[in-house]
Amino acid sequence: MREKEFISIIKDTLKSDYIGDDCAYLKDLGIVVSQDSLVEDVHFSLKYMTPYQLGYKSVAVNISDICASGAEPKYLTIALSLPKSVDEGFVKSFYEGAKALGVEIVGGDMTGADKVMVSVCAIGSTRDRKISSRCNAKVGYKVVVAGLHGLSVTGLKLLSEGKNEPKKFIKAHLTPTPQVEFCTHIGKNIKSNYAMMDTSDGLMDAFSTIANDSGVLLRIDFDKIPQDKDVDKDLVLFGGEDYGIVAVVPKDFECGGAVVGEVVEGLGVELNLDGQEVHYSKKDVEEKIFNHF
Amino acid sequence: MREKEFISIIKDTLKSDYIGDDCAYLKDLGIVVSQDSLVEDVHFSLKYMTPYQLGYKSVAVNISDICASGAEPKYLTIALSLPKSVDEGFVKSFYEGAKALGVEIVGGDMTGADKVMVSVCAIGSTRDRKISSRCNAKVGYKVVVAGLHGLSVTGLKLLSEGKNEPKKFIKAHLTPTPQVEFCTHIGKNIKSNYAMMDTSDGLMDAFSTIANDSGVLLRIDFDKIPQDKDVDKDLVLFGGEDYGIVAVVPKDFECGGAVVGEVVEGLGVELNLDGQEVHYSKKDVEEKIFNHF
Incomplete structure (x- = not known):
C-alpha cells in the first residue's frame, strides 16, 4: 500500500500523465518503455532461485509489460547490483537466462551492493501496432x-x-x-x-x-x-x-x-x-x- | 577491476556489439539508451547527500551519457528501491531533484530494499543528430x-x-x-x-x-x-x-x-x-x- 501512496506523491510532484502505467507510450519516438526491478529477499530468494532463473524472470516480467501494451519487445538494458560473494559463474548463468527469451540485451551497468538487485528497462517498437490503454474498455466489449x-x-x-x-x-x-x-x-x-x-x-x-x-x-x-x-x-x-x-x-x-x-x-x-x-x-x-x- | 572482468563475461555470453559503451545506439528506432545505477554506501551516503541531490545526480549522470552520444535527452524512467525508514518527504524531494534538469520522467517502479538504490534509464532521440562513437578518433583530429x-x-x-x-x-x-x-x-x-x-x-x-x-x-x-x-x-x-x-x-x-x-x-x-x-x-x-x- 505504501508504494501506491508514494506513486501518488510522484504523480503530484512530476505532474506527468505517464506515471502509474506499466509502460510509457512515447508517441514521438514510436516506442514504449517499461522498467521493473527485482530485489533479493524482497522479490526472490537465492535459496530457491538459480542465477539462470533470476536472469530469465527479470527479463520475462518486462517483456510481459511491453507485450501487454501491444508493442513488439525489441531491446533490453539491465542494471545488476551484486554482493562481493557473487562469482563469475553467477554472472554468466544470469545472462544465459536473461537472453533465453530472445530479446536483445544492449546495455546496462554493474555495481556493488549488499544484496543482488536487478533493474531491467525494456523498449518496444510500436511500428505497425495499435497500442492499448487501460482506459479503453467500452460497454459491449x-x-x-x-x-x-x-x-x-x-x-x-x-x-x-x-x-x-x-x-x-x-x-x-x-x-x-x-x-x-x-x-x-x-x-x-x-x-x-x-x-x-x-x-x-x-x-x-x-x-x-x-x-x-x-x-x-x-x-x-x-x-x-x-x-x-x-x-x-x-x-x-x-x-x-x-x-x-x-x-x-x-x-x-x-x-x-x-x-x-x-x-x-x-x-x-x-x-x-x-x-x-x-x-x-x-x-x-x-x-x-x-x-x- | 572486477566489473571489467564481469563485463567481458557478459560480452562473451551475449555476443552483442552493444555491451561496454555508455549508450546503446538503436538505429532502427532512432534512439540511444543508457542505464546507470547509484547504490547507497557504494556510490553515495545519505550522511552528506540530501534526497533532492540524489534525485538530481541520478538523472544528471544519465543525461551526461546521452549527451556524450550526441543525441537529445528526451525521457527517463527511474527505479527506486527504498528501506522502510524512508518517508514521503524523501520521495517528494527525490523527484523534485530528478525533474530539475528538465527531462521528462515517464515511468519506472518502486520497491522495498535494505538500502536506497536508484537505477535510471535515459532515452535520447537521434533525430537530426550525428551520433558519436569511441572508435571514431582519426589522425589529424x-x-x-x-x-x-x-x-x-x-x-x-x-x-x-x-x-x-x-x-x-x-x-x-x-x-x-x-x-x-x-x-x-x-x-x-x-x-x-x-x-x-x-x-x-x-x-x-x-x-x-x-x-x-x-x-x-x-x-x-x-x-x-x-x-x-x-x-x-x-x-x-x-x-x-x-x-x-x-x-x-x-x-x-x-x-x-x-x-x-x-x-x-x-x-x-x-x-x-x-x-x-x-x-x-x-x-x-x-x-x-x-x-x-
Missing part, C-alpha cells in the same frame, strides 16, 4: 483472459516450505512465460481502441484497474476463467506473478484466449462465483490484495 | 575538453571528512552539471564521424578509452586542460564523476571547449606534463585508476 492463474503464488508457497514439486507450480513461479503470441496477434490486427494489461499483480487487479480506469463495470463469470484444478479459487483471483493477460476488446474481434465476461454500464468488477454475484469496488480489491500478501 | 576536472573527487574527500566547504567542490560532487550545450552543438552541426564520451571515470579514462578503441595515439598537453588552481594535478587527470566531456573532432570544426591536444599515429595517450612526455598504455591507465580509488 468482451473480457478475454490468456494464461492460467494462481500457479505462481502456489509455487512460491511450496518453495518457501522447502518443496520443489509439483513442477507446474515451481516452473510458473521461477520461469513464467509471457503471453507474447496472444498479445502480438492483438497488437498487429486490432483496429479499434482496446484495453490490455498483464496480471503481474493478479487477475482481479487487472480486471479492477481496467474497469476503474475506463469508468465501466466488468461482469466476470468465474467458471469461464481457465483454471488448474489444483489451485485454490482465491489464488486464481488474487495471486500475482502469473504474467497472464487480460484483454478487453470488441466482441467481434477474434483473438483466442478465454472469453470470461463482458463490459456493461457501472463501475468496478461484478464476479459471478458459485451462483452468487459479488460486486468489488477498487477499494475492495486493493484491501483484499493487501490482506492476502 | 583535435582533442577538446569541456568542463573542469578533479573538483568532484576533491568534494567527496571533503564531505567524507565532515566538511562542507569550499562550495565549488561540494557542488561539483553533489550536483554536477552535464555538458548539454557543448554536446548539443556538436551533435547538431558536425558532418564527419567523431568520438565523444563523458569523463564519469576521469579525464584520462576518457582519453585512453577513445585512443585505444580508435587505435590511435592522443597527444595531450596538460597545461592546456582547463583547471581549477586548488585541485591536485593527479585528481585533474584521474578523479572521476565530474561529467565533463572529451570530444575528438576534425581540426576545422568549431565547437568551443578547450583544445588540449591532437590525434597522431600510435596507440594510447602521450601526456606532456612539466616538460616531460609520458606514455600511458591502456593498462597503465586502468592500474592507476584502480590504485587511486
